[in-house]
Amino acid sequence: MSEVIEVVRRRGGTATFAELRAFVSGRAIRRALADGTIRRIAKGVYATPPAADPLAAARAQAGIVSHLSAAVLHGFSVLDLPTKPQITVPHGQHRRLSPVDCELHWADDVPSEGRVTGKLRTVLDCARTLPFAAGLAVADSALQLRAVDRSQLMVGAAELSGPGCRRARRVAAAADGRAESPLESVLRALLIQAGIKGFEPQVVVRDDGFSARIDLGHPELLIALEADSFAHHGTRRALTRDCRRHVSLTIRGWRLLRFSWEDVMFDPDWVVDAIRQVMAGSPGHHNSPDTVGARGDQQVMRRL
Missing domain, CATH: 3.40.960.10 (VSR Endonuclease)
Known part of the structure; x- marks a missing residue:
């Protein structure tokens, strides 16, 4: 993610020219405008372009909405909105040609039913793949909303194996439903x-x-x-x-x-x-x- 879009997203999806210039150069802003990374929505006000529909991306790839995209659909608070839909497909399945761009993940245990990973699976996917702070924000929100409970989260993290499992266990141990914002x-x-x-x-x-x-x-x-x-x-x-x-x-x-x-x-x-x-x-x-x-x-x- 470029510095420009990072600043815009972390200000809630919009930023003024002055707010951008506090962190990036004017040249970087002009380049981001030229390549479509950001768009001008009013004089001196910029925003990120709308993301593609994650459900459409999942259908196009014969997969399931997962990770941050699933967290958003479940109503969890997230630190950063995904720049493109995040989709999980079975191991061995190739990316399909589609006009709907997405970020693909591969897994052995892709649910055969439903269009979005379950709430616990979503929290664990985010916990094992995101930086600690971003994963913690999702886990905190899920606990705060009572979408999962602490014992479920701890057991689910303990049962994980493979890349990111230690990170997920650390997030699970630190998660706290009392937190009120990312x-x-x-x-x-x-x-x-x-x-x-x-x-x-x-x-x-x-x-x-x-x-x-x-x-x-x-x-x-x-x-x-x-x-x-x-x-x-x-x-x-x-x-x-x-x-x-x-x-x-x-x-x-x-x-x-x-x-x-x-x-x-x-x-x-x-x-x-x-x-x-x-x-x-x-x-x-x-x-x-x-x-x-x-x-x-x-x-x-x-x-x-």
């Missing part, structure tokens, strides 16, 4: 890969006059991590709400680190380093009399 899953994946422990998804902070839920919270160190997307925080009302929430958490002894999509996706080393620096300074911060007094009778609860 970006939150990616932020948690960064912590896992960096060996940073103690953070839990959707920690609730509550006392008599205040209640808030934190994307990732460290209850012992009182560190809160938020994965912020512009879609949920880009209005004046949202800004006012977020500022008050931030102040209220600070009063109660929490240190809140907010990371944008660009932070998490394009500068993960900086994100991890920032979290480590805050954790390193936690003992002195939380031993001060003022901070201890600010905590009062607040309750820190894990969302089940």
